[in-house]
Amino acid sequence: MDRADFFEQVYQVVRLIPEGRVTSYGAIAQYLGAKSASRMVGYAMNASHTAHPPVPAHRVVNRNGLLSGKHHFPSATAMQQALEKEGITVIDDQVQDFKNLFWDPNAELAL
DNA sequence: ATGTTGACTTGGA
DNA sequence: GTCCAAGCCAACA
Numbered sequence A: 001m002d003r004a005d006f007f008e009q010v011y012q013v014v015r016l017i018p019e020g021r022v023t024s025y026g027a028i029a030q031y032l033g034a035k036s037a038s039r040m041v042g043y044a045m046n047a048s049h050t051a052h053p054p055v056p057a058h059r060v061v062n063r064n065g066l067l068s069g070k071h072h073f074p075s076a077t078a079m080q081q082a083l084e085k086e087g088i089t090v091i092d093d094q095v096q097d098f099k100n101l102f103w104d105p106n107a108e109l110a111l
Numbered sequence B: 001a002t003g004t005t006g007a008c009t010t011g012g013a
Numbered sequence C: 001g002t003c004c005a006a007g008c009c010a011a012c013a
Helices: A006-015 A025-031 A035-046 A078-085
Strands: none
16 A cells, blocks of 8 residues: 555545546545645546556546546547446536535545 | 646635 | 636656
């Protein structure tokens, strides 16, 4: 664990995200103890495709519930489709009822 | 070694 | 409510 790289730590948290739930980069960053490193979370996600097993990056959105990272997916619609597949309604690259679907690792894992 | 970038967040106007 | 600017840390060139 302590040996885990910043990327791996991010991957683990993302993989813990329940199906049909989403979280924000800041929440993950905060869980890692560096809320200011929210950008690093996104950066780590950029390399998520190199992670094994792959992480559900589609469940990670920005604080606005906007699919900010959809551009980085193999297809611009891949992220939205993945979310809808899990029962999440996405309109205009925006997660509907995001507040209700939000999954905070600090609240769920740090119980 | 330094400088720039980035799937972000927060605060101020 | 919106828009602009600054901060933050790690990886990449």
